[in-house]
């Protein structure tokens with residue numbers, strides 16, 4: 001059954017190809033058996049994308065993250081508007097994002113009856129979907145994708161990340177924020193003001209400040225022993241301690257790997273000098289009582305409670321939380337000035353930075369079996385155009401936003417007060433290739449927070465890039481890397497607490513070697529070299 005279908009699809013593809021070869025220019029070329037709808041409408045990047053009546057496409061993608069919101073409903077005006085402008089009816093199959101991978105992976109594994117456009121369950125890091133030839137190489141159709149082509153030319157990092165090991169580009173991305181609203185250090189500004197201290201800029205100033213928090217009655221309850229100077233967690237899922245201090249030692253403990261000025265790849269947890277210095281420093285904090293014993297199990301709820309009791313002086317968390325969670329714990333907070341306020345990354349021997357995030361958050365492909373392939377390519381291209389991005393970010397004029405006298409925009413009262421309504425309208429729709437906008441995030445936050453964040457966004461460094469792995473590479477990586485990282489994390493806890501002496505650091509390094517860390521670094525170097533080549 002499946003074979004027969006594939007055979008028909010292949011014949012159809014061939015017949016289209018040959019009619020293109022003989023220069024068949026007749027408009028809306030009729031398809032064999034009326035199944036394939038190919039049109040020759042001249043799409044140049046703006047709507048509509050076709051002049052055919054009743055043009056229809058199928059899309060398999062994720063529904064809203066809000067369980068009560070259904071983006072296939074008529075309330076989703078933003079999505080309806082994209083379809084209307086494009087001149088296309090979309091037959092949506094939208095699946096709950098929490099079960100998306102489980103639902104869609106088997107569909108992709110079977111490879112039959114797929115929609116024209118598919119949102120992938122992951123970023124295809126091991127190129128498995130590319131290998132199975134389920135998706136069309138989009139770069140071969142860039143004549144139908146002028147918006148996407150221009151976007152990639154303007155964003156070489158994203159282009160390099162999307163370039164597969166065979167040199168083709170298969171996917172159109174959902175794009176997230178990279179330098180804004182990252183996890184940052186946050187200070188209890190009341191405590192700093194009481195001590196007449198500025199926010200620290202380097203490790204020495206930072207330690208001096210922590211000791212002052214430890215030794216003074218910062219919360220004024222008459223007890224100098226109930227202050228917890230710093231509340232920073234380090235767990236498997238939140239490597240906050242590592243993100244906070246790694247860059248001051250020239251390390252990227254967040255992604256593990258980083259590349260130096262000469263283009264050489266390093267694994268941070270196997271660096272003989274810098275990583276040892278980092279561990280020594282954190283062990284020192286622990287010994288001084290500046291880092292608590294429970295740092296591996298500390299939760300955001302506990303940290304929030306500490307701020308509510310004015311008991312702690314520093315944390316490290318997503319920027320968002322400074323005005324949305326921590327500052328409002330103080331009864332005197334009125335939104336004008338922050339109380340828990342983000343500060344610059346700490347410098348040490350190396351200049352401090354916050355490590356940015358990779359831009360690609362999700363990917364869409366056009367299936368090779370699609371019977372509406374050129375329509376699908378054009379729709380995906382139009383759906384990522386500036387015109388549509390504007391719809392995704394702001395929605396519909398006079399419903400979700402208004403244009404001010406100075407031409408800036410504001411969300412309406414309705415949009416600001418009723419998030420579920422805004423989500424139902426289809427703001428940042430996960431079923432289309434939207435780009436997160438700094439501007440539209442800023443308008444949701446108080447002025448002081450926006451000012452702090454805009455400043456901190458200038459103090460970032462590039463993350464380890466997203467790079468496709470070949471299947472050979474991923475099999476070596478999966479064989480060794482998880483064990484290596486688990487061992488490194490366990491040993492970090494042991495060195496920091498002093499359970500393992502720093503004298504044993506060299507034996508830690510040689511154990512990493514027996515665990516094939518050099519093979520891993522070699523693969524990462526090859527991957528980085530591919531990425532660097534795709535950047536050119």
Ligand SMILES: [Ca+2]
Nearest residue numbers: 217219221223
């Ligand atoms: Ca006290």
